[in-house]
Amino acid sequence: MTNTNxxxxxxxxxxxxxxxxxxxxxxxxxxxxxxxxxxxxxNTRYSPExxxxxxxxxxxxxxxxAIGTIRLPRMLAGLxxxxxxxMAGNTFQTMLRNPLASPDIIGVSSGSGVAAVxxxxxxxxxxxxxxxxxxxxxxxxxxxxxxxxRGGSFSGGRLILIGIGMQAMLNAVISFLLxxxxxYDVPAALRWxxxxxxxxxxxxxxxxxxxxxxxxxxxVFFGRQLKILELGEQSAVTLGLRTxxxxxxxxxxxxxxxxxxxxxxxPIAFVAFLAGPxxxxxxxxxxxxxxxxxxxxxxxVLLADIIGQYAFDIRFPVGIITGILGAxxxxxxxxxxxxxxxxx
Amino acid sequence: MKQTPIFSASNIxxxxxxxxxxxxxxxxxxxxxxxxxxxxxxxxxxxxxKTLARLIKPVSGEIVLDxxxxxxxxxxxxxxxxxxxxxxxxxxxxxTVSDLVSRGRYPYQNFLKGLGxxxxxxxxxxxxxxxxxxxxxxxxxxxxxxxxxxVWIAMALAQQTDILLLDEPTTFLDITYQIEILDLLTxxxxxxxxxxxxxxxxxxxxxxxxxxxxxxxxxxxxxQGEPSKIISEELxxxxxxxxxxxxxxxxxxxxxxxxxxxxxxxxx
Numbered sequence: 258m259t260n261t262n263x264x265x266x267x268x269x270x271x272x273x274x275x276x277x278x279x280x281x282x283x284x285x286x287x288x289x290x291x292x293x294x295x296x297x298x299x300n301t302r303y304s305p306e307x308x309x310x311x312x313x314x315x316x317x318x319x320x321x322x323a324i325g326t327i328r329l330p331r332m333l334a335g336l337x338x339x340x341x342x343x344m345a346g347n348t349f350q351t352m353l354r355n356p357l358a359s360p361d362i363i364g365v366s367s368g369s370g371v372a373a374v375x376x377x378x379x380x381x382x383x384x385x386x387x388x389x390x391x392x393x394x395x396x397x398x399x400x401x402x403x404x405x406x407r408g409g410s411f412s413g414g415r416l417i418l419i420g421i422g423m424q425a426m427l428n429a430v431i432s433f434l435l436x437x438x439x440x441y442d443v444p445a446a447l448r449w450x451x452x453x454x455x456x457x458x459x460x461x462x463x464x465x466x467x468x469x470x471x472x473x474x475x476x477v478f479f480g481r482q483l484k485i486l487e488l489g490e491q492s493a494v495t496l497g498l499r500t501x502x503x504x505x506x507x508x509x510x511x512x513x514x515x516x517x518x519x520x521x522x523x524p525i526a527f528v529a530f531l532a533g534p535x536x537x538x539x540x541x542x543x544x545x546x547x548x549x550x551x552x553x554x555x556x557x558v559l560l561a562d563i564i565g566q567y568a569f570d571i572r573f574p575v576g577i578i579t580g581i582l583g584a585x586x587x588x589x590x591x592x593x594x595x596x597x598x599x600x601x
Numbered sequence: 602m603k604q605t606p607i608f609s610a611s612n613i614x615x616x617x618x619x620x621x622x623x624x625x626x627x628x629x630x631x632x633x634x635x636x637x638x639x640x641x642x643x644x645x646x647x648x649x650x651k652t653l654a655r656l657i658k659p660v661s662g663e664i665v666l667d668x669x670x671x672x673x674x675x676x677x678x679x680x681x682x683x684x685x686x687x688x689x690x691x692x693x694x695x696x697t698v699s700d701l702v703s704r705g706r707y708p709y710q711n712f713l714k715g716l717g718x719x720x721x722x723x724x725x726x727x728x729x730x731x732x733x734x735x736x737x738x739x740x741x742x743x744x745x746x747x748x749x750x751x752v753w754i755a756m757a758l759a760q761q762t763d764i765l766l767l768d769e770p771t772t773f774l775d776i777t778y779q780i781e782i783l784d785l786l787t788x789x790x791x792x793x794x795x796x797x798x799x800x801x802x803x804x805x806x807x808x809x810x811x812x813x814x815x816x817x818x819x820x821x822x823x824x825q826g827e828p829s830k831i832i833s834e835e836l837x838x839x840x841x842x843x844x845x846x847x848x849x850x851x852x853x854x855x856x857x858x859x860x861x862x863x864x865x866x867x868x869x
Contacts, residue, residue: 266725267725269697269737270700270721272738273700351693478712485704487691491687491690492687494655494656494676495684495685495687496680496704497708537695542694543696543697543700
């Protein structure tokens with residue numbers, strides 16, 4: 258074995274590793290900047306010193322309310338939900354080897370949405386019950402799609418088409434619930450459905466934080482298994498992976514993240530769908546990219562919320578802005594899928 | 602050359618869902634040899650290979666490696682001994698050659714440790730053997746069919762198994778690349794002593810490259826042995842329903858079949 262050849266291979270591994278670390282660091286810094294901006298921007302701008310004092314628990318007059326009660330929960334909800342959407346979307350997309358296989362395209366998020374709307378409009382409950390129903394509904398939809406697309410030989414393309422159909426059906430259920438609801442409750446439900454960080458409360462945060470920490474860490478730990486699953490069932494079994502168990506674990510983690518985040522902020526359009534591919538482009542395709550995808554998700558949500566709040570004369574909820582970003586990419590992928598004959 | 606564990610299957614009945622494709626096959630894989638499974642389309646040769654590779658769970662019968670049933674061996678431990686190259690492996694979009702090959706090291710990695718020195722060496726060696734070191738940092742998407750197939754074999758090599766199963770490794774390749782791949786596999790068998798079992802379509806290449814042949818017809822193993830001993834006009838008639846003449850391969854001396862159709866037959 259010649260030395261130069263060895264150098265080519267090692268240098269390649271090293272270069273890609275450095276790129277991955279650099280991208281992760283840059284994304285972390287960018288996320289931190291956006292988080293600070295979320296605390297700084299608003300009707301009254303407080304100095305960094307005041308913001309810091311509020312964060313440390315000091316009762317600064319005026320600032321304590323604006324920052325502690327309004328801006329901080331808004332920022333934390335955006336950060337955590339963005340990370341949850343990004344990591345969950347990337348997991349689904351990598352596992353099924355298709356950017357279209359994102360939970361917000363194949364109906365998993367809509368499943369959680371139906372449960373949440375039902376809780377809000379019909380049962381008139383809120384808080385943890387909404388989150389738990391959202392998790393159960395999201396899991397049911399995920400398993401239903403999987404079961405329906407299994408008949409004969411399993412195909413990723415069929416799973417996506419069935420998922421898109423499922424999404425349409427679930428959205429019809431949501432419309433039905435809205436039509437039948439008390440008209441005074443409808444605006445709140447609609448605002449939630451478009452994905453909004455308005456009116457986030459501090460008490461929504463701890464549960465979301467624990468879910469993101471726990472299931473996010475699991476997804477990061479199982480990144481190597483995710484990379485093996487990406488090679489397809491046959492190669493994965495050959496390499497000694499217990500595929501059924503691993504797939505189940507990854508789906509459970511991803512659905513918990515999606516459902517909890519959706520229950521708190523509403524289905525913020527296309528964040529799960531966009532984060533993975535953007536992170537993959539930046540950090541390289543050889544990694545599992547769970548961390549960069551989570552950070553990209555957070556950047557998307559925070560940036561879109563800042564744009565929605567301050568860039569126009571009227572304020573738009575965050576989901577409208579991410580929707581405008583995501584739609585062209587969705588159309589592009591559908592065209593490409595059509596061209597490759599659905600083999601995607 | 603290290604001792605290769607004995608790999609055998611007895612009374613195997615297997616298939617997809619409820620449809621039985623192979624009934625009651627017994628095989629003992631010859632150690633450190635190249636074996637080829639031949640048979641007509643849909644005769645069960647690929648199913649047999651997949652059952653040996655634990656991709657299909659047999660309805661009954663047992664597959665035994667080194668005295669243990671393979672279903673009782675922990676998957677990662679088994680993956681260090683028994684490897685498979687599937688017929689149509691899936692390439693993750695945008696992945697580089699060496700990243701893909703390094704995934705063959707999964708059975709050697711534990712929960713927290715990433716790729717180590719041994720893993721890098723195994724990847725480098727596999728790339729070197731397959732002659733694709735200069736492609737190491739290229740994206741697999743951009744490669745030709747022949748180059749891709751070498752990448753996949755390199756991934757299986759990085760797995761460093763004693764036994765390697767291959768499901769039609771030469772399908773979709775030009776004749777030049779077919780020979781190249783079969784030569785590389787022979788190198789591997791001769792240099793490392795790797796036991797190779799593969800499904801091939803081409804009878805003449807099978808007869809040339811195989812030390813041992815298993816002939817499958819309608820889910821039954823109907824003949825096995827060295828090519829020169831078993832390839833005959835009768836066997837071809839039985840396995841493929843094909844009339845043919847068997848002559849001597851002018852290059853290798855192995856049996857060579859010449860099919861007879863309804864036309865262009867010179868009557869003496």
